[in-house]
Amino acid sequence: MKATLLHGPEDVRVEQVPDPALRVSTDAIVRVTHACICGSDLWPYRGIGLTPDGDVPAEPQRIGHEFLGVVEETGSEVNSLRQGDVVVAPFTFSDDDCEFCREGLHTSCVNGGGWGSADVDGGQGEAVRVPQAEGTLVKLPGGSDEALSASLLTLSDVFSTGHHAAVSASVGLGSTVVVVGDGAVGLSGVLASTRLGADRVIIMGRHQRRTELAEHFGATDVVPERGAEGVERIRELTGGHGASSVLECVGTADSLSTAVGAVRAGGSIGRVGAPTYENIPQPAETFLRNVTISGGVAPARNYIPKLLPDVLEGRIQPGLVFDRTLELDDISEGYRAMHEREALKVLVRP
Template structure:
């Protein structure tokens, strides 16, 4: 099969990889309908240690079930399924509580080996607890929106849910990538009064306004902090979303959150240490967020995608064949594309 592998910084190749197969009775074999390049894929694209064997890439997809193991009960061949980016058993106490990212059986299991989503086929462990069946055809025009439910829409929603967004609250979203934009959409859905998007790319911030941003702040550093505080009556925002993951974004979040407010981080941190001491303690600032258990949010978010009342799939501004995955990485790294969808 064809699959995208990364061999080092800037080195993505689409190769002929071994076909996956059923290995455990709880596995499913799926054929990819759509996958994509994620902003978090750009982190290893910049810093991965060179590896002659390569690393299978991708963690977001909508697929069709081709084969199932003997113990799989909830999906069957021919089903269209959303594949969340973390595997989960579906029956342990954490999964039942909606925290599939802490599954006692799967752990924080991501695709490994030949199981990345940027590939024609994948083996999915724990199929019953991981896969989410959707009653659509594989050529459904809503496929881009369904694809966002495997990660970025659920992650943006996780940011505002853990941040406690509610009617009457002011929200700042730092980062105009797909997760940041879908955090804007999610904040609007939860009734935020003012939503400030901090971003510098007009095409993206225009989409942010369409999703519900009331204000856009392009400045960074002290100028950006002053602009946000001016918009929030000098106090700062009740909830600040860090959808970037770099230390300057986190520091900016702390600077624009109001006393008693919440900073929620869903951008994967690219730093080991950051401010968390007395300054936050004395201001009663809550730090939350984390890896989004997107499987838990599909029930709530799927109806809006299916009935067309929301359009999270608009974050995909470029579609390429899987064989052009390297070009997709380049476009996103150059900020020439917001999010690239791949079709085998």
């Protein structure tokens, strides 16, 4: 089959790889119908590692961790899925049964792992062997519906991650929220905050197409200023004190500093931008102001069943973050376009 391989900085290729096959009885094979490129895929694409050991792999690496697909084959212990089922895969696999999964923290599953790691297929290919298939895959009750597929695909990662930012920042009814970052995760954070009942959602961003989508998703204010100037503007908009909930959706030292500046005393920062910073700054400042720093990798598998009804019933359209669709063979063009901020998020059709 064909799959995407990262050869090195700015060098992504679609190549022939071995067809996936069942290895253990808890596996399933899924034919990928929809995949996409994640902002976090751009870090290794740019040569910046975010593997657990912080390195860019020396050898070509399978990549991609968001996909919808159709079950082709199941191992003998996979009872709740059958050939032909349409499924969404969260961006990590998990058994849905260990102590962490039972608490809803599927990203820390003791039998879990990530796509595109050693011996595990990446999501940007024609098919994937899914470990822990019964625990990992969520069956879509209505089967395939092309009108909904973009939004369903966002449950794999980007919308679940925006939701995690909002949950981690304690967004609820009547909240005032600042979203740092106008990428697809930030926009998802806006939609998630609105969905959770926030009264006021301030997006920090300056790309008109993106901030317009943020407003469509419920943003009440747009702050184009950055850094200290942006923080000052946030303070002005929030009675001088900042917002109780701040969603950090970028992952740089600058964006984290902005989040620290924008948060109200007693408030929370939900950080979901994969961290490229080496420290969390201003510990005395956040200490004096009792700021909580929360978040991390989103346990999408926990959130998918909770978010699915709103997508299936059309109450939210998180798939609007996709502004380009490409064939798998053209995926390097998708990386380039996202890297250059020409495209917000690219959907890929194998």
